[in-house]
Amino acid sequence: MTDDPFAPKPATQRREARERAIAVLYEAELRAVPAAQILEHQVVELDSFVVDLVVGVTDNVEQLDAEIDALLDQGWSLDRLGMLDLWILRLGVHELLRNDAPVAVVINEAVELGNQFGATEESGRFINGVLGAAAKRLL
Numbered sequence: 001m002t003d004d005p006f007a008p009k010p011a012t013q014r015r016e017a018r019e020r021a022i023a024v025l026y027e028a029e030l031r032a033v034p035a036a037q038i039l040e041h042q043v044v045e046l047d048s049f050v051v052d053l054v055v056g057v058t059d060n061v062e063q064l065d066a067e068i069d070a071l072l073d074q075g076w077s078l079d080r081l082g083m084l085d086l087w088i089l090r091l092g093v094h095e096l097l098r099n100d101a102p103v104a105v106v107i108n109e110a111v112e113l114g115n116q117f118g119a120t121e122e123s124g125r126f127i128n129g130v131l132g133a134a135a136k137r138l139l
Helices: 010-031 035-040 048-059 061-071 083-098 103-117 123-138
Strands: none
Touching: 010 035, 010 048, 010 083, 010 103, 035 048, 048 061, 048 083, 061 083, 061 123, 083 103, 083 123, 103 123
16 A cells, blocks of 8 residues: 555556556457557556456457357347447456456446446446346356
């Protein structure tokens, strides 16, 4: 712990790390380049948690997609999801599988990301439902 009264609290750091991880994943998708390339060309050194999240998601994207696809209601598919909604779900499922943060925190953070960056006004609710089902299935 730092003595700096202006230093961000650990929860704030993790929230910002999740936002940055989504930004890196989104940029990689838009530019059609590997996320590792985006990580390598950052001007400011990224927090290790950001790197862990990005690498964990990209290294396991097929498994994450299979888990998400199994949880989607009939009539929904991965192709139908907005790009950011899908990356947020991937990140959330990855964090659930990592099992190093409370389930409620993982889901809440993903919902907040969905509310902030999601494709629609309903993104947060949709992400909440999918990750809630994922938590029951995976844990």
